[in-house]
Amino acid sequence: MEEKQTSSPSPLPPGGPWQRVQLARHPRRPHALDYIQRIFTDFEEIHGDRAYADDAAIVCGMARFMGAPVMVCAQQKGRDTKQKLHRNFGMPKPEGYRKALRAMRLAAKFGRPIVTLLDTPGAYPGIDAEERGQAEAIAVNLREMSRLPVPIVVFVIGEGGSGGALGLGVGNRVHMMENAVYSVISPESCAAIIWRDAGQAEKAAAALKMTAQDLAPLGIVDDVIPEPGEGAHEDWDAAAANLARMLEHSLASLKALTPAQLVDERYEKFRRMGSFFSETKSATLG
């Protein structure tokens, strides 16, 4: 798990949307637990949603950041085949979202900040997940995260796969790693819908504006965190150090806010999102 590997030679133009998708899914890219090991101390995992099961695609735990207690909730992919299956390829089920909400409420109860790490192709699309209310679980997290009276700092570290990622994504600060992506739909699915050809994913990746560099100007992402060299896979320690610096900065900037101000600030942040419409006062209908 720990050894380094040089990046595979890439024929793609560096910094292009499709190359960033490849980097976000790179087999050697650091996953949530790789960051957790490097950034936090005293990590103690919290298991289970107390209703059905423990979902390994979401990892939650108590930890310390620079000595201070924080709650960490993260989407976790596996690296080898066995781990991938164990983590369900990073695709959470309803019990994962419910476990995370339980952990976040625990943090709120005791006034501890919450840090979430997003890295999922999406919430699991399966029969069991539907039977147990995948949509309901995500929906409740969106509403409940918006009222937690403690700082919430969100990092997209790899793939931010639509509602499955957003289910842990409502924060006072939302940051993205330089080569992370965040999208309403995967480029492959988008291409399949538009051109009936998943092979056109490269074109779709550009059209969807899913990179950190595209999303920051739209007001969806606060800061883009630099990655070392050709990408985070080249130097996990350096990537983690950069993320830790941003976390330190974010927590410091939220420290002065009261619980009510934290909720209001988060609300206003999301309330402003998507003001991309024209409006005439006189138009009528019918």
Added chain:
Amino acid sequence: MSWFKRDKPAIAPNAEQDRTVRAEGLWVKCEGCRQVVFRSDLEKNSNVCPKCGFHFRLDSKARLDLLFEEPYETFDQSLASTDPLSFVDSKSYRSRLAGMQQTTGLTDAIISARGRIGRHMVNVCAMELRFIGGSMGSVVGEVITRAVERSLANRQPLVIISASGGARMQEGLISLMQLAKISAALMKLDTAAIPYISLMTDPTTGGVTASFAMLGDLNIAEPGALIGFAGPRVIEQTIRQKLPEGFQKSEFLLQHGFLDAVVPRTQLREYLSKAFDFMAG
């Protein structure tokens, strides 16, 4: 803000959707029982098959006309998307929007209204499936959020009638953020103890289900509606097997504990009126 005249239930002219009444003649073939029914009988029965109870799809205006007994106000009906990503697929998003606006007479996939249901003045948002599959982008997100805020300011109950394939691809992540924006607004409504009832109609999937559609004080659905997070085709591709009969239908969700009730269209007004009497009497 404008006023609708209540008129006869409209019929959505969309040949692609088999659940919509489409025949132009006196007779309509029902997809539920395969029998032929009188169009006028169907219309008199809220576009529910009088023989088998099959619920034909309704457009958003027809729904509001059925729901309110009296004339009702509409709000925010001039909001139109400015195409934030300059998205182009088989055609440009701008021309797609223009075409849809022409076809539906709406600027986007929603009508926001306020009118009387029983003893209550209620804000009602009805999604328009014919408008890019009822998908939610910045306009739908903003119109619904404003309706929530209006409910909050005036302490009036809220109903959202969903009919949607989910977030709108052509507005990318901005669409996804509307889930969080509306859900946060509903948090305020919840805190203020103002009633919100979510009605899911055929189909309600994706990000709409994973946000406001599942956040009602009561979550109800029309009979036989497809409701889910992932669409059936995506699930079949993932698990590589056929889905069981009735999977993701209203009755399936009721059985699994995710709906408070399956409410036939003809009983909707009475159901809402009683529920609001209980919550806000």
